[in-house]
Amino acid sequence: MSNQKADPNKQQWEDSEFPIVCETCLGDNPYVRMTKDSFGKECKICSRPFTVFRWLPGTNMRYKKTEICQTCAKLKNVCQTCVLDLQYGLPVQVRDEALNIKSEAPNSDINRQYYAQNIAGKDTDISHYDASKAAPENRDVLRRLARNEPYYKRNRPHICSFFVKGECNRGAECPFRHELPGGDAELAQQNIKDRYYGNNDPVANKMLSRVRTSGSSLAPPQDKTISSLFITGVEDEITETDIREVFCTYGQVKSVVVVHRSKCAFVNYATRSAAELAAQNIADRGLNIKNRALRVAWGKPRPQGPRSDTRKQGKLLLSFNEGIYRMI
Ligand SMILES: [Zn+2]
Ligand SMILES: [Zn+2]
Ligand SMILES: [Zn+2]
Structure with a gap:
């Protein structure tokens, strides 16, 4: 164990052949082409370098890439790109509150990397994310909130910030969306670590308060x-x-x-x-x-x-x- 910490080398870095992503992030084209960049970036959760995949999830969509490593994704059973639950398409906070799961992974920056290193390569038990074991009223919450079909609109380009200010002069050439911000505004303010750990996620809070009331x-x-x-x-x-x-x-x-x-x-x-x-x-x-x-x-x-x-x-x-x- 101690030499892992003293000698950080590529053996603890993560290399993979295919990303763990949800249907929405993958897009509607079954022959999607991906570029693969081994150890291309640091995972936004555990900060270990991992394989970054990048692809275009359909025409008129924006490029997507993996943001967190597979170890972190598997631990929470979430998509490497959007960090939503793979089974229900829901924020971690919503799923975990519905299933009554307490966070096990360490929250502190110091422990995060060490934890991910130790867990990497081992089989992660995600059976506690299985809704069939949940109490009936909690299953009902998941059923009501879950997305059953891919939501490709989420892959559209981001809204053009210049257009919003009335200042974009790129017209049809502009790669960003010329629209005024609507419901997506809260998503933009989310922090990936908060979403991953299910802490104070504004979108999750909104969904949960809707269900509760x-x-x-x-x-x-x-x-x-x-x-x-x-x-x-x-x-x-x-x-x-x-x-x-x-x-x-x-x-x-x-x-x-x-x-x-x-x-x-x-x-x-x-x-x-x-x-x-x-x-x-x-x-x-x-x-x-x-x-x-x-x-x-x-x-x-x-x-x-x-x-x-x-x-x-x-x-x-x-x-x-x-x-x-x-x-x-
Ligand atoms: Zn990670
Ligand atoms: Zn996704
Ligand atoms: Zn624009």
């Missing part, structure tokens, strides 16, 4: 006296002011109570209609504050007395409800 949980409750929303996933950096700022756009907020210890918050609206408007908007768009995907549910009915049925709703929620209603 969609469905029946945000249908208005029968009890018309309920005009409060319950928010979970409230990390320490999210303040009462942050929450108030988002929720006051839908109507008058009577009070906001944040309980960081339990990572949750309550938003009480002055009117039921404001709460319904907020719930509707969040169900459609999800709730993201400071790059965190938050979950939202309706508040529970006010407990009628100590022997009330609401006791069945779980101690935690009930105690918050009681606390909040006392405060009002």
Whole structure:
């Protein structure tokens, strides 16, 4: 082991015959030609030199190349180019949260290269990425989010930054796309290491918050006296002011109570209609504050007395409800 670290030589570098890439990145031409550059670049995750493949994934598309080495790709079961999961086409963070997987690979720069060297050439066990072993509700999340067909549009040239500023004079010769930025803007801001390790990936957060807030949980409750929303996933950096700022756009907020210890918050609206408007908007768009995907549910009915049925709703929620209603 020690000589591996002391004598970095080509034996620990990675050479390969064909890349591990997803169908989308490969493109629609089955006879795609690739150029191969052994040890052409350093892997963007472990920084070991690896074989870089480059190809054109179809006409009017942009050249693609492998960005991370095969060892790193295999460890997370992701494409060497787009770093999305090979089976579901999903960001690592989305897949791992759905499958309840905790990151095993080291995050620190010092350990990363060493880890990849030791794991290289060994068979990597990726069976934990198999959805058939997941809990049914998690399988459902994957099924709803997964891309079942290649999405070749992703291979189009990037948007021309000069065109956006109204300054491109290359016209039809311009290799970049003459379009105003739309949904791709967030992708451009992603950091490859964050995406690989599934940390704070803005696209993943958006997808997850959409899943968490969609469905029946945000249908208005029968009890018309309920005009409060319950928010979970409230990390320490999210303040009462942050929450108030988002929720006051839908109507008058009577009070906001944040309980960081339990990572949750309550938003009480002055009117039921404001709460319904907020719930509707969040169900459609999800709730993201400071790059965190938050979950939202309706508040529970006010407990009628100590022997009330609401006791069945779980101690935690009930105690918050009681606390909040006392405060009002
Ligand atoms: Zn690597
Ligand atoms: Zn890919
Ligand atoms: Zn241009």
